[in-house]
Amino acid sequence: MSVRQSLLAILDQGPCYGYQLRTEFDRRTGSIWPLNVGQIYNTLDRLERDGLVAKGDTDEQGHVYYQITDAGHDEVTSWLSSPVVRSAAARDELAIKLAIAVTLPGVDISAVIQVQRRGSLRTLQDLTKTKNASGEPESAGDLAWQLVVDSLIFAAEAEVRWLDHSEARLARASAAGLMAPMQLTLEPPKRGRPVRAAVDNDAQVAGSL
Amino acid sequence: MSTQLAAGSTRPTKPDELLRLDGVAMHYGRGETSVTALAGIDLTVSRGELVAIMGASGSGKSTLLTIAGGLTQPTSGEVVIEGQWLSDLPSAQIAILRRRTLGFVFQDFNLIPTLTAQENVTLPLELDGWPRRKTRTAGLDALAAVGLKDHAQRFPEDLSGGQQQRVAIARAIVGTRRLILADEPTGALDSATGEGVLRMLRDRVDAGAGGILVTHDARHAAWADRIVFLRDGRIVDENVRDHPESLLAGRRTI
Missing domain, CATH: 1.10.287 (Helix Hairpins)
Structure with missing residues (x-):
């Protein structure tokens, strides 16, 4: 999801605390997809777990600043230089x-x-x-x-x-x-996941082209 | 119905109404080979209103526009421009009414290459015998309204496509003209330039003109207050933009 990479790209500009990241994200995306602070902290936790950011200083108001790591910086570079691939089978x-x-x-x-x-x-x-x-x-x-x-x-x-x-x-x-x-079919449905298998086959065919 | 009254008479219409089509039908040919281009169209355009006409090729969009502009006479039905029933008027007077009231904007701009932007815009006024000074002022006003006052003395070939189309819009609103009939006006322009032209069209309509925008592109039709769908010469649906809701959460005001 691009929130993760967006926050990382903002952190690449300098250390930020959670609420500050929210404001930065909003003003850089026209406030069209407002994020709540909970989402921000969840994302920061995962980024920290994955070694892409690290907790840094805490200021006198108690704001915890997060800082990007070298791996995080690489992730931003890779995000900006690669296409966003939408899943073809995303539900519409x-x-x-x-x-x-x-x-x-x-x-x-x-x-x-x-x-x-x-x-x-x-x-x-x-x-x-x-x-x-x-x-x-x-x-x-x-x-x-x-x-x-x-x-x-x-x-x-x-x-x-x-x-x-x-x-x-x-x-x-x-x-x-x-x-x-189409009429309801009277044949009992087969067990297992036949539909999924068919999709996987298609994906493999598409991938091998 | 309308033939009971003397030629050139006016009958009451709503004060803001610029154009009305009552049961307009158009058939080409006769008998078994007859083709119906329009089958009973009712449509009004008021001041401050932009109406988009959408439909597939052959749905009757362009025929509708030429009839609305008095260029083609319908097989049946009435066209009323600013309270004047066209069926009451001799063709010479229709030409005058057309010249004074409405302007066409076409896909390919249709400017005269040997005339400057200003001369192109003021041509209908000169044909109408306006005095030179008044003509000049009206031409510059119209060009100013589309943001091209500084380009008045340029020839079409020295203007970009978007600028040429804005000159065509200026020509459609010059002097007493206030009904803009646009047929795919952005068809020859790239997407961003086309949007500038539509913004200008919208702007002139908001300033008190009325307009019909024929397009097959939903993104362009979306600039209109009403979107009318034509299929096989009939209006099959109408979309009115009455109270737009804000779809965008948290939109700040600039």
Whole structure:
């Protein structure tokens, strides 16, 4: 999770105490994903356990400063020079909903898509309005915030495009008579984890390409 | 319905209403080979309102825009621009109404290369016989409104794509013009430049103009107050941005 590396990258700028790290993270990410102090300390504990930070001085107010280690610094360098790889099979609430809906009898799938598109467009409009209201960035903090908002905007746009695409695909499938709902299967499910195994096989095939 | 009244008459409309389409239909050809481009469209655009029209290719978006701008006469239905029923007007008067009220913004800017930015913007006023000084002031005002006052004397080829499109927006709001009809205005621009153009369009609409934005891109449509979906010449859905919620937790005010 990128919180760990983000905190480490901030600590690479100099020793910080927990609450200070929280403030730094917030102002560098447009306060869009506020962290609670508990998360910060949990993360610091794990970073310390892994030898990436070390407890340093305590000031007169009792703030414990954490300091990055050489291994921690290497971790930051490696984080910045490598891509973020998203898990291809990460669960997507909407994709699951549409996939299930298409197998159910009596569900108007194009209505499901239209309701979703309306919702996604609403999100897109709200994000755009928020961005428009903020005007041109005037500081690095503004810029960070805008990058994050843009990322949300592009994600919402991608969702709308995927819905458009799905709608067209379903229309073709319907014309080809492929839209019969699935019946509950009467065959008893096999024990074990066949689905998982199939995924692993796919991953191996993909990995060997 | 409208033919009962004398030519050029005006009938009551809402004071802020710039454009209204009542049951507008458009068919090409006759009989069995007839193609329906639009099938009964009702739509209004008021001052301060930007309406996006979305739809796949062939859904009727561009036809809708040319009819709204009085460039094409619908097969049936009424187009009302600033309280004037176009079906009441002879074509010469429609041309004048068009020139005075609305401006088109196209994907490829459509500026005249041999005229400066200012001359491009003021062309409709000159055709209308405005006095030179008044024309000049109005042109500079319009260019100032899109942030290009300093570029008034430049020719299109000396302007970037984004700047040319802002000149086109200035031309669409010059003088008494206040209805902007934009057809994929960011189609020829990169993403960040396109966003600047949309921001400018939004800005001019917020300042009291009205606009239609035809686009197939949801990210662009999101700048509008309302998003209308066309499919097979019909409006199949409408998204209204009434009270946007803040989606972003903890957003500080700048």
